Amino acid sequence: MLFRRTQSVVPRALRVRTLATAPNFFPSEPVAPKVVSGSVPGPKSKEASAAIGQFQDNRTHALVADYSKSIGNYLVDVDGNELLDVFAQIASIPIGYNAPDLIKLAKSDEFAVAAMNRPALGSFPNAEWADTINEGLLSVAPKGCPHIVTTVCGSSANESALKAAFMAFRA
Numbered sequence: 001m002l003f004r005r006t007q008s009v010v011p012r013a014l015r016v017r018t019l020a021t022a023p024n025f026f027p028s029e030p031v032a033p034k035v036v037s038g039s040v041p042g043p044k045s046k047e048a049s050a051a052i053g054q055f056q057d058n059r060t061h062a063l064v065a066d067y068s069k070s071i072g073n074y075l076v077d078v079d080g081n082e083l084l085d086v087f088a089q090i091a092s093i094p095i096g097y098n099a100p101d102l103i104k105l106a107k108s109d110e111f112a113v114a115a116m117n118r119p120a121l122g123s124f125p126n127a128e129w130a131d132t133i134n135e136g137l138l139s140v141a142p143k144g145c146p147h148i149v150t151t152v153c154g155s156s157a158n159e160s161a162l163k164a165a166f167m168a169f170r171a
Helices: 002-009 012-025 043-052 100-106 109-117 129-135 154-168
Strands: 074-076 082-084
Touching: 100 109
Parallel strands: none
Antiparallel strands: 074 082
């Protein structure tokens, strides 16, 4: 029933593309959550959490992740539990864990230079910055939105949006 309603609302080309490409991003992504330790957190997570508790407040986390084994939308913890992750690191990894194309990019010289130097792009943009923005973000910007403000995270994005609104509408 829901699928029939979706068919009438979503154009066929978009439905086919979405359904056809999702498995291509993460062919080895689990098809369902799996708890192998009997509970979450499991014994290894509890042990790792106790070690973390020696230097920071460990009440802030529910488990300890194994990011090298996490894939797509599934977070794997140190016990081997495969959990559907709807949190997605505060929505900062919408593509999913260990995306092959991003792993490949992370192994490039360009990424190494950017990661090692962490440029303050507002003060010292690199020589490729204009091309990066024009070929990347601005190529998918909505019509009528030729300007962007890049930020580090959601918090700074919200702060920047509020500042821009106050500057635009100040008395």
